[in-house]
Amino acid sequence: MKSVLKLLAVLLLTSASATAQTDHLGTQVSLPNHPRILLLKGEEAAIKRTVESDKTWEKMHGIILAECDALLGEPPIERIQIGRRLLGKSREGLRRIFFLSYAWRMTQQENYLRRAEKELIAISGFSDWNPSHFLDVGEMTMAVAIGYDWLYYGLSEQSRQIIKTAILKNGIEPSLDSKYNNWLNVSNNWNQVCNAGMAYGALAIFEDQPQLARNIINRAISSVVLPMNDYKPDGAYPEGYSYWGYGTSFNVMLISALEKAFGSDYGLAAQSGFLKTAAYLENMTGPTGNAFNYSDSGLAGGLESAMFWFSNKLKDPSLLWVERNHLLNDGANRFVKDRLLPSVMLWSAGVGISSMKEPKELMWVGAGKTPVALMRSSWTDPAAIFLGVKGGSPSMNHAHMDAGSFVMDADGVRWAMDFGMQDYESLESKGVDLWNKKQDSQRWQVFRYNNYTHNTLTINDKMQQVAGDALIISSSKNPAFMNAVTDLTSIYNQSVLKAVRGVALVNKAYVVVRDELETAPAETAVRWTMLTPADVKLVGKNRAELTKDGKKLILEVREPANVELKTWSTAPPHTYDAPNPGTIRVGFEIKVPANSKTALTVLLIPEKAAKTAREKVKPLSAWGK
Incomplete structure (x- = not known):
């Protein structure tokens, strides 16, 4: 394992295609123990208080747990590629592991832990996560990283070794290869998703190879600025409504993880236009509930958990007017399709329905x-x-x-x-x-x-x-x-x-x-x-x-x-x-x-x-x- 890690570090430092390294983190970096991604140890208590005091969040919490109960009897996903993509499996892997890991963190019920571990071991056994279409690797790495980090002390030592090796071999290592990492230099959702996934992988295994992890995270901070420049000057997202939901959500997942782990987002949220993009997304939905679906967009939107992060960051609950309608009117079957749904429980900050007033501007x-x-x-x-x-x-x-x-x-x-x-x-x-x-x-x-x-x-x-x-x-x-x-x-x-x-x-x-x-x-x-x-x-x-x-x-x-x-x-x-x-x-x-x-x-x-x-x-x- 040590030789593999050393090789990876060398590859990263010598990779010609990687963006120029700026040491954003610095050398004196200390991280919390596991769990360190998005939700630190003990922070479940605040979510529990929200769930106990608000019927809307109690319902959402229950929906997640009910879906986890349904997953208990499902077999793990298999490596079935459709055309050039394994992406459907990566997304389902992220959905299952994020949901089950949330259920374990909130309830400490052993059945959620063991079902998540079973999924993690199955995914870690895949021959690869399809690096030729690197979105697949980005999402799968995020999935496995969350499971590894959130379930760390409940996993057996053998399972931890298997999962950690998969993060390195199937996730981080291909990101160092110029055949696969052209996303580092593009200004679209690929950059946001893949950098977020790699940063999650690095956070998960940080203590095992801190220099490699630092390099991956530094690379992500430098590289993700490229697509973030496209929010200038007002927050309009070039790729339209559906891809806002993809690229921006993973961008927020990256920023939120950095804030939680290091106490800083290294200036990312302050990038010109980025915080303004919440108003763009809110205004893109009409009274029919349908979006302005130009470009490669779908018509009907759903709950956007990232909007709760923006609302909390800007102290503006009116940004949640459209999300309020989803919370009140969408059924559980719509909510549970969202692989990032547990993040809304992390970012809601306990905001109640009554606080979500309509925007002032028409x-x-x-x-x-x-x-x-x-x-x-x-x-x-x-x-x-x-x-x-x-x-x-x-x-x-x-x-x-x-x-x-x-x-x-x-x-x-x-x-x-x-x-x-x-x-x-x-x-x-x-x-x-x-x-x-x-x-x-x-x-x-x-x-x-x-x-x-x-x-x-x-x-x-x-x-x-x-x-x-x-x-x-x-x-x-x-x-x-x-x-x-x-x-x-x-x-x-x-x-x-x-x-x-x-x-x-x-x-x-x-x-x-x-x-x-x-x-x-x-x-x-x-x-x-x-x-x-x-x-x-x-x-x-x-x-x-x-x-x-x-x-x-x-x-x-x-x-x-x-x-x-x-x-x-x-x-x-x-x-x-x-x-x-x-x-x-x-x-x-x-x-x-x-x-x-x-x-x-x-x-x-x-x-x-x-x-x-x-x-x-x-x-x-x-x-x-």
Whole structure:
């Protein structure tokens, strides 16, 4: 074992691909005894007091224990790889071990300890944790590290040796190999997840090889700053809603573990924009409970334990308004799917439901690599209007050709929707070149990924420019005319001289979408589309009536004149495309003369606003004023 550890230390110190080492920890480092990751010895008492004094947290605690009871009779996971990923098994391993370890810490019941030990031994016996797809290693290392640390004194010496060796051999050692550790130098969720996993592994075995552990943790602190830079300046996460839940949660897991073990996060939480990202995530959910699911995102969110860490850090319980709804309304079957769920018990700090008041601001705007604007008529009315619009570039990690796209909720219905992601394995298994982002790559042929199916423009039947980048150039929080304006020119610069889109929530009653275009010396074909799950009835050349769940929305084209609305199918054109039942695209096509300027103005009017006086829509140059 000593020779292995020495070899690993040499590998780490000489690895050319590792980020430059800064000694953040210093040489005089002393760590608490086990358990030292996230929850120190004796800190269970505070959680027990919370559980005993608050029915909501008593319920959550009970849900975790009930799931652990269900796991007692389940066989350990097996090393079954699907395509290029072992990730499903890594995530299930993390879920099981975190849950069971929490149950042991809180109850000291032997059956939880032995079931967790059985899982740990099985996972430690895997031939490897699939380093060619290193997310799998990152999550599995975190799982095993938590189990090793939290159960340390309940494990047999033989089990500890087996588990510790696996952390080193299957976790830390591959992270030193340049074939596998390119995530050290990227600014996306891979960096956050993998660095967190490796740091957990290092914390778990710190006393056995302190220099190696220091190097791994120092490396993580230096490297994770790369993706954390992407939260600048306002907290908007470039990869969207679902990947916020992934990357940011593991980033918080890393910071929280550092704080607990060393009493410092070495400046990570203070990185520009990072603490602001909690407001981004909260504002990304509409009153339907659905997220603004642009890029490779899912639609329905769940409880985000990291939000409790942010709320506690910022002393702002209003950041938990959406989490409050999950706590009150989600069933146990949803909660127990979250592999990080026990962390919410660690980070809740005993905050009660009554303290989780609605936010004061109705609009949030964030610049950065993927700028977004999010506005609503109310936080408390389930029938409120919610409107989100995005800029950004198809070149961003996990991005689609959706610059300028928007979503809209009203009367409890998501009227303007986004398909979000398609399962990666469903595409990769059919040979789709999914991760090539060149302009002419097969990625953009995937039906859900290009601009033809998003709520944006298609000009001259061309795809958006991958090299383009759409910025939000103005916004206003005026409650009578909340709005944001996005410059799409570089996204469409092969077809037009200028393209600018504005979206507005007018008097908290209806929505305006306005595009202003300046054409090149050639006639230009423009298509305006909106994807919807509603039934669409064309009731005039410029009007459509959308109905869903007994509710109604009017889509009205104010300009140009003489436009004729139409619909397009969402039937998938390729065998590799996912089916899209119950959806349709509605919109119009126009020909714009060469060397001219034109405006497209569309109103989206909920039924209850049908008789509301509608103002003349001003040019975008007057918005934001």
